[in-house]
Amino acid sequence: MNKNFLKVVFSELVRVGTLPLRLLPIKKNRILFTGLTGGNSYDYSCNPKYLYEYLRDNCPGQYEYVWVVSDKAKYSFLEEEGVKLCKHFTVSSFPMLLTSKIIVTNGSYAPWFPFRKKQYVINTWHGGGAYKKVENETPSADWATRKRAEFCANNIDLFLASCRTQEEQMIKTTYRYKGDILREGTPRNDKMVKGEMGEAMAKVKAHYHIPDNGRIVMYAPTYRKPSISVELDSDKLLEELNDLDGMTLSKLLGVEHGSLTETEPIQWYFFNRYHRYQDDDMNVKVKGEHIIDVLDYPDMQELLCATDILITDYSSCVWDYMLLKRPCFLFVPDKEEYTERTGFYVGLDEWPFDQADTLDDLIEYVKEYDDTTTYVNIEDHLNKLGSYEQGKCCRQIAKRIEKESEKRL
Numbered sequence: 001m002n003k004n005f006l007k008v009v010f011s012e013l014v015r016v017g018t019l020p021l022r023l024l025p026i027k028k029n030r031i032l033f034t035g036l037t038g039g040n041s042y043d044y045s046c047n048p049k050y051l052y053e054y055l056r057d058n059c060p061g062q063y064e065y066v067w068v069v070s071d072k073a074k075y076s077f078l079e080e081e082g083v084k085l086c087k088h089f090t091v092s093s094f095p096m097l098l099t100s101k102i103i104v105t106n107g108s109y110a111p112w113f114p115f116r117k118k119q120y121v122i123n124t125w126h127g128g129g130a131y132k133k134v135e136n137e138t139p140s141a142d143w144a145t146r147k148r149a150e151f152c153a154n155n156i157d158l159f160l161a162s163c164r165t166q167e168e169q170m171i172k173t174t175y176r177y178k179g180d181i182l183r184e185g186t187p188r189n190d191k192m193v194k195g196e197m198g199e200a201m202a203k204v205k206a207h208y209h210i211p212d213n214g215r216i217v218m219y220a221p222t223y224r225k226p227s228i229s230v231e232l233d234s235d236k237l238l239e240e241l242n243d244l245d246g247m248t249l250s251k252l253l254g255v256e257h258g259s260l261t262e263t264e265p266i267q268w269y270f271f272n273r274y275h276r277y278q279d280d281d282m283n284v285k286v287k288g289e290h291i292i293d294v295l296d297y298p299d300m301q302e303l304l305c306a307t308d309i310l311i312t313d314y315s316s317c318v319w320d321y322m323l324l325k326r327p328c329f330l331f332v333p334d335k336e337e338y339t340e341r342t343g344f345y346v347g348l349d350e351w352p353f354d355q356a357d358t359l360d361d362l363i364e365y366v367k368e369y370d371d372t373t374t375y376v377n378i379e380d381h382l383n384k385l386g387s388y389e390q391g392k393c394c395r396q397i398a399k400r401i402e403k404e405s406e407k408r409l
Contacts, residue, residue, distance in 0.1 A: 005144040011112040011151065018114070021098045026118055028405050031055070032066040032100035034088075036108050036126055036276075042298035043069040043088075044078065046106045047124035047160070049299070050187040054394035055401070056081065063405070066096050068109075101409075102401050111152040120157045120404040122397065128162035128186055128319030129385060130169050130345035132222065137174040138342050153177040158400060160393070162186050162319065164386025169345045184396045185389035188301045192323045193391035197305040204306035208292055210269055215253065217241060218271035218294070218307040219331075221284050222315040224342070226334035232311070233359055234270040234288030240363045241268040241309075251371040252327050253308055273303060275315075311362070314338055318351065322378050323389060329365055330355045346385065352377035 033048040044067065055063060065083045069075050072085045079085060086093040097109070103119055106126040115121055136149040153175045160182050161167040171177050191197065210216065219232055244252070249266060271294045272286050278295070297303055301320065304310070310321045310328040313335075321328055332338070332355050335348060348355060352374065356362035382389075 007112055008144050008147050008151075011114065011148075014112070015114040018094055018098060021095055022116060024095060024099050026099050026101050026116065026409055027064065028101045028407075028409065029062065030064045030066060030096075030100040031102040031104065031401065032068065032096055033104045034068040034108050035106055042074075043067065044075055045298055045300070046126050047187045048104045048106055050190065050301075051104055051124065051394055051397055054187065054190075055398060058395075059398065059402075062402075066100060068093055068096070101405055110155050111148045113155070115155055118409055120401075121155060122158045122160070122400075123152075123156045124160045124187060125162075127316030128166070128189065128389075129316055129322075130163065130165040131316050131318065131351075132314045133343045133345060134170060134174055137170075149175050153179075158182055158397075160184070160186060160397075161388055162189075163382075163388055165346060166385075182393070182396060182400070183388045184393040185387070185391070187394045187397065189320055189323055189389050190391045190394050192301065192305065192320065193389050197324075200299075200302040200305035204297070204302050207297070208269070208271075208294070210306075211267070213265070214267050214269050215241075215308045216269050216271055216306055217309040217311065218273055218303060219286060219311045220273040220300075220315055220317055221275060221313050221331075223275040223277045223282070224284070224314070224334075224338060225281055226283050226337055228283070228334055228337070230284045230313075230331070230333050232286045232331060234272070234286050234291050236288075236359060237363065238268050238270055238288070238290060240366070242266075244367070248367060248369065251369050252366070254326070254371060271303065271307065273297075273300070309366070314342070314344075314348075318353065322352070322382065325375055325378055327366075327369055327371075327374065328353045329362055331359075331362055333357050350381070350384075352381040 033052050035043045035045050035048050052065065066086065067075065067078055067083055068086055068088055070088055072087060075085055086096050097113060098116060101120060103115060103121045104124065106124045110121060110123050136145045156177065156179060158180050159171050159177055161171055162185055167181055167183065171181060205214065217237065270288065270291055272291050273294050294303055300317065304317065304321050304324070308326065311331050312318055312328065313330055313332050318328060330351065330353050335355065354365040356365055
């Protein structure tokens with residue numbers, strides 16, 4: 001039976017089953033956070049994490065915080081901060097979900113959980129820009145998939161937009177959302193836009209024991225099951241990177257290579273960040289002897305801040321990384337198939353990065369990288385999509401939350 005149809009049915013069952021809980025009073029100062037569920041992911045991450053930390057640091061004692069997570073033991077540090085934890089899809093989580101005045105989600109719960117009208121649901125979403133199409137806009141989307149999207153739109157009170165194109169093509173058109181939109185970018189990118197990345201960079205390097213002269217290239221492919229094998233040879237790529245001349249390195253790293261002493265040559269490290277739904281059937285793989293698996297690292301934004309070169313494909317992480325104005329390359333041997341199966345809001349040819357069909361092409365693009373041209377292309381792209389990222393999203397949401405929490409119930 002169609003899984004999306006089952007989700008629609010499940011949503012109705014939840015609505016009926018939670019009717020008694022809807023008599024409980026809503027707590028005006030209670031804010032509940034939830035990240036994406038499913039796959040190999042950390043609940044405490046993405047936009048909800050960055051908004052929570054802003055509120056925690058800037059609104060002390062003003063709110064009661066709740067996080068819905070998969071494994072409560074993993075987040076004991078939140079309990080030490082006074083946060084209440086509850087587990088996804090448990091009976092004990094439903095009272096919290098239905099009595100919190102403010103709900104902050106980056107996509108989960110909104111498509112199926114029937115929140116109350118007097119609650120205020122903020123959908124921060126989990127991807128910036130307007131790139132690969134979301135499920136209900138793909139050619140394979142069916143009635144049940146679109147029904148869930150309609151329910152989601154009606155279940156949200158505030159939708160965050162990273163750019164004008166995302167607002168127009170995804171939020172308003174795909175989801176048919178007609179509610180309030182905050183045009184201030186995304187919480188997880190506030191620090192990146194303001195250049196406050198030093199702490200994140202140091203944290204990642206310390207975690208993986210990367211020395212000061214170490215530089216990171218990260219591969220972060222998106223989820224799909226191509227009919228052809230998409231395989232990246234990390235050892236060959238590292239060999240080529242370690243042999244680059246000083247001029248090329250200066251363009252790639254944005255620094256004068258001459259500032260590094262001869263006794264401390266640059267050493268490259270390869271990070272592999274598979275998608276959280278990665279499985280053996282994905283047919284997207286990395287081979288090599290010097291791979292550092294970073295799938296278990298909880299914060300993708302911190303990894304991006306520490307990354308000197310990003311290699312991806314159709315992932316919306318290009319939007320976040322673009323804000324850093326660093327080298328990014330698309331490894332897309334299956335681009336024709338992916339375009340046909342999934343499609344894009346903004347086509348690949350409009351992205352400001354080189355597209356490689358083979359590893360040799362990728363290496364050649366790295367060697368020929370022109371930082372000035374890339375910077376101009378990125379700026380043009382951000383302007384064309386109408387970027388809303390200004391580094392003040394958390395502050396603006398905090399104002400909305402304060403206003404909503406003061407309203408009479």
